[in-house]
Amino acid sequence: MFELFRDNVGLFTCVALFFGLLVGSFLNVVIYRLPKMLENTWNHQCQIQLNLIEEETPPPVFNLVVPHSACPNCQAPIRPWQNIPIVSYIFLKGACAKCGTHISIRYPLVELLTGILFAMVAWKFGVGLPALGGMLFSAFLVSMIFIDADTQLLPDNLTLPLLWFGLALSLFETYISVKEAVIGAMVGYLFLWIIFWLFKILTKKEGMGYGDFKLLAALGAWLGVAPLLVVILLSAILGFFYYGLIIMTSKQKTEHKNIPFAFGPSLACAGWIAFMYGKNILSWLYPNVQF
Ligand SMILES: [Zn+2]
Known part of the structure; x- marks a missing residue:
């Protein structure tokens, strides 16, 4: 077979x-x-x-x-x-x-x-472990996209196992080394954590949930650091359009400020694209750098 x-x-x-x-x-x-x-x-x-x-x-x-x-x-x-x-x-x-x-x-x-x-x-x-892992990765992301869009919630029961699976697969060098996976997870978490606190200090509002940090940490464990750049750029673009779509379809036309907006779907879509084509996108963005 x-x-x-x-x-x-x-x-x-x-x-x-x-x-x-x-x-x-x-x-x-x-x-x-x-x-x-x-x-x-x-x-x-x-x-x-x-x-x-x-x-x-x-x-x-x-x-x-x-x-x-x-x-x-x-x-x-x-x-x-x-x-x-x-x-x-x-x-x-x-x-x-x-x-x-x-x-x-x-x-x-x-x-x-x-x-x-x-x-x-x-x-x-x-056929092989990378394909099996990729299917697991896709399944987790699909469920998170819809759960977050419905409930503005990224459950720990999904983000944390995804992080652990990413780290575990790095033990076999399935996509990246253990070192790259651990650094990717740390950078992913800290990047959004820092933005969250800067935003909170400047505007006294909470702009994101902790689920978003955990999801980006999980993506970092699967992708490593460099493709996280693709995730961040792409999710910002996707988030912009998704927010526009929500405002257009929302009934509260007068009060745009308090419409709940989930960032998870954009992060998850960007994460999947970066998982599949991150290296290609990076070498297109930075033709002179070796990734
Ligand atoms: Zn019926």
Whole structure:
């Protein structure tokens, strides 16, 4: 199997595409449930602190597996054949089979996005650890893009494992050396931490969340220091357009100042582009420097 994929990158890319569609289907669950799981845990802890419930009371069972997926409107369980990525959405014409409630186009789009990213990673790296790592990296970033856009939150359960995976892969010199990974993580964290404090001292406002520092630290662990420059430049450009888009689609047209704006999606997109093409972009920006 390994040799078949090694000799035939096209086949490996196709398999990666289908694998990505399946993973994307799982990421939809993560994107929808992880913020609710965190909220449930916080509510439970608050209730204990305020003596509203006994300390032994177990929190409600709600995780990535239980309860099973159901229509949010009529609670009809989602059958396995209705859970096939993309295909089911087209077959069901974007509506619940039982009650006809509209299903967001975002579900098949997340699946398709994940499939395409996996295929691009497979095409670039060929079969092996770098491709597997790249798929893991892509999956983490996709879930963070949508969770942060929805909730303005980058959960530690995602940013910190991504950081550790980056450091762990550097032990095998998968992309970069351990030294580059550690320095990359430190520079990534400190860069945004310094900007955060400068901004806070100058304007007395908090312009970013700690999740953003942790995400850039994680990206540094995967990319090393030099490509972080690409991440920072690209995320600033993407953030500018994303903010414009939010203002244009926002209903509070009069008060632009307090619209919540997540920086995570821009960072994550820029991080993925830098992971794939960072070296090319750097040598285009600085033709005389060897990276
Ligand atoms: Zn329904």
